[in-house]
Amino acid sequence: MKRSVPFIRLAEALEKVRATSSKNEKVALVAEVLKGLQPRDAEVAARIVSGRSSERGSRDEAQVGYSTLLDVLRGVTGASESDVSKVYLRHGDLGEVAEELLGEKKEQTLFSEELTLAAVDDAFARLRSTKGKGSSAAKRGILKSLLLAATPLEGKYIVKVLTGEMRTGMVSGLLEEAIADAYGLSEEAAARGHMLLGDMGTFARVAASGKAAEVQMVPFRPVNFMLAEPFATAAEIAEHFGRQVYAEYKYDGIRAQVHRSGRVVKVFSRRLEEITSTFPEIVAAFEDAKGEFILDGEAVPFAGGRPLPFQLLQRRLRRMEGFEEAAKNAPVTYFAFDVLLLDGRETVGLPLSERRELLRSIVAGTEAKTAETFDVKTEEEVQAAFRRSRDLGYEGLVVKDPESLYGMGKRGSGWVKLKEELDTLDVVIVAAEYGHGKRAGVISDYTFAVRDGDELKTVGKAYSGLTDTEIGEMTRRLKEITVADHGYRREVKPEIVVEVAFDSIQRSERHDGGYALRFPRIKRIRTDKGPADIDDLVKVEKIFDGQKLKLDARRAQDSSAP
Numbered sequence: 001m002k003r004s005v006p007f008i009r010l011a012e013a014l015e016k017v018r019a020t021s022s023k024n025e026k027v028a029l030v031a032e033v034l035k036g037l038q039p040r041d042a043e044v045a046a047r048i049v050s051g052r053s054s055e056r057g058s059r060d061e062a063q064v065g066y067s068t069l070l071d072v073l074r075g076v077t078g079a080s081e082s083d084v085s086k087v088y089l090r091h092g093d094l095g096e097v098a099e100e101l102l103g104e105k106k107e108q109t110l111f112s113e114e115l116t117l118a119a120v121d122d123a124f125a126r127l128r129s130t131k132g133k134g135s136s137a138a139k140r141g142i143l144k145s146l147l148l149a150a151t152p153l154e155g156k157y158i159v160k161v162l163t164g165e166m167r168t169g170m171v172s173g174l175l176e177e178a179i180a181d182a183y184g185l186s187e188e189a190a191a192r193g194h195m196l197l198g199d200m201g202t203f204a205r206v207a208a209s210g211k212a213a214e215v216q217m218v219p220f221r222p223v224n225f226m227l228a229e230p231f232a233t234a235a236e237i238a239e240h241f242g243r244q245v246y247a248e249y250k251y252d253g254i255r256a257q258v259h260r261s262g263r264v265v266k267v268f269s270r271r272l273e274e275i276t277s278t279f280p281e282i283v284a285a286f287e288d289a290k291g292e293f294i295l296d297g298e299a300v301p302f303a304g305g306r307p308l309p310f311q312l313l314q315r316r317l318r319r320m321e322g323f324e325e326a327a328k329n330a331p332v333t334y335f336a337f338d339v340l341l342l343d344g345r346e347t348v349g350l351p352l353s354e355r356r357e358l359l360r361s362i363v364a365g366t367e368a369k370t371a372e373t374f375d376v377k378t379e380e381e382v383q384a385a386f387r388r389s390r391d392l393g394y395e396g397l398v399v400k401d402p403e404s405l406y407g408m409g410k411r412g413s414g415w416v417k418l419k420e421e422l423d424t425l426d427v428v429i430v431a432a433e434y435g436h437g438k439r440a441g442v443i444s445d446y447t448f449a450v451r452d453g454d455e456l457k458t459v460g461k462a463y464s465g466l467t468d469t470e471i472g473e474m475t476r477r478l479k480e481i482t483v484a485d486h487g488y489r490r491e492v493k494p495e496i497v498v499e500v501a502f503d504s505i506q507r508s509e510r511h512d513g514g515y516a517l518r519f520p521r522i523k524r525i526r527t528d529k530g531p532a533d534i535d536d537l538v539k540v541e542k543i544f545d546g547q548k549l550k551l552d553a554r555r556a557q558d559s560s561a562p
Ligand code: ATP
Pocket: 226, 227, 228, 229, 248, 249, 250, 251, 252, 253, 254, 255, 298, 337, 371, 398, 417
C-alpha cells in the first residue's frame, strides 16, 4: 500500500483556499490535492476540508473542549493564560491562535517525522474513542503529541477541525465539484454519490476507488432530506403553482427517516444520526410492516387524535427521561409523507403522486399514519387548508407539486411551506452571560449569530423563552464549550443552535452583523440542527427590507387617509 501523504500538503492548500475569493480557484486547489490520493487519504482529506473530524452522522465526534485545547496549547508552547487571551482577542479564532503560538513552540519532538493524513486521522480516531473516567488526561496526551509533531500551519488546521471552525469558504457544493474534478465524475454522478453516501469523506473514498457510479441507495444508510422553501402568503403559493397541488399539514415534531429491512427498523435524524433508541414506538409501528423501505416523515408528539406541545418531545430528545417514561409522557406518532426506496427500487425519481400511492400501501395496517393531504388550487383553498391546520394545532402547511421528484438534500420549489410566524431565525450561540436576580447563578443571556459567507456575525442577544430546567442544562453545556472566560461573560464554541422569534429588526452598531433583532425570544433549542444549518445575513437583510416595505406602505396609507 502507498504511504499516506504529508498533511502539510493539505494544510498549505487550505491556506490558499482561504485566501482566494474565487470559487473556481478554490475548487482547483482542492482537486489538485485530491488527485492521485489513495482512497483512505482521499477520505481523510475531503472530510477535513469539509471541516469535520469524523463521519457525518456519527455521534462520536472528537469532542475536545476549548478549555482542553487551550490548556494543551499552553503546555506545548509555554504561553501563559494572559498571552493566550491576548492572542485570542487579536484573532478571535483558536486555529489562528494555535498557529501563532506554535511558531514559538517550547517543546520539540525528538524525531520530527512528517505528519501524514493517516496519522492525523488516527489521532482523531483515538480522541473519539477516549471516553469516560480519566479520559480527559488521555485526550490531553493525544492532543499534545499531535500538536508537538505539527508545524504551526498544520496545528492551525488541526485546531480548526477540532473546533469546527474551518471557514475556508469551501462550501459543500464546491467540495463536491472538486471531488468530481479530481476523479473524473459528471456533476450529476457527484451530486448523487454524495447524497446517497451522506458523508463527504466516504464519498471521496468511493470516488477515489473509481466506484462512485455504483453507489446504490440501501437501507440503513441515511440520505439527505428534501427541504421546503418558505413562502409568505397563501396567494403567493397559489400563484407559484398555478394548478392543483397537494397541501399537507405541517406537523410540529422531529423530521425522521425510517429504514426497514428484514424486521429490523432504524430511525435517522435530519443530521443523519441514528436515533432509533429515542423512538421505540416507531420501531414497534414498522416491525411487522411488509417489505424493505426507506420513508421520510415527522415524529410528532400525539395523543387522543391531537398533537401535543412540542416541548414534551424536547425533554425526550435531550434524554432527561428514561425512554419508557418518555414514551408515556410524550407518545409519538410517525406521520409519513414520502417513500425513497421500496423493495430494492429507488422511488426518488418517481413523481410525488406515484410515491404517495406506494406510501399509502406501506403505511396501511401499521400504527403509523400518512400525512393528511388536501387538493388545493386557489388562494382561498390554500388559506382554508392553512386555517384548518392551525385550528387543529399544527404549524401550517407544506404544499407540494404532485409532479415533483424527491430532491435529496435540496430546498427546491417543489415543496413550499407556509407558517403563521413567518420570521423566525435559526441562529447559533457564540457568547453568553450570567443572569441577574433569580438568575444570578446561571448563564441565561445568549448572544447569537447568523452566517455571513464563512463567518459568523452577531445579530442579537436573547434572555427569554427557556424554562429554568433548560437554562440549567444550557449553563452546563455552555461551560463545556467555553473558549474564553471573562468572568461574567464567556465566548463559546458556536455549536448550540436555537430558533428565535422577534418583533422586528433594526440596524445596529452594537452587533457586527449590522442589525439587531428586537425582543428576541428563544422558541426552541434546535437539537436537530448544527451550525452549518443556521440562517444567514441575507435572510436577516431580506426580513429587514420586507418590514421597511410594509412600514412604507402603511405610512403611505396613513398619509393618504383623509
Ligand atoms: P422549520 O423550522 O420550518 O421546521 P426546517 O428548516 O426544519 O424548517 P424545512 O424543510 O425548511 O425544514 O421545512 C419543512 C419542515 O417541516 C421539514 O423539515 C419537516 O420537519 C417539517 N414537516 C412537517 N410536516 C411536513 C410535511 N407534511 N411535509 C414535509 N415536511 C414537513
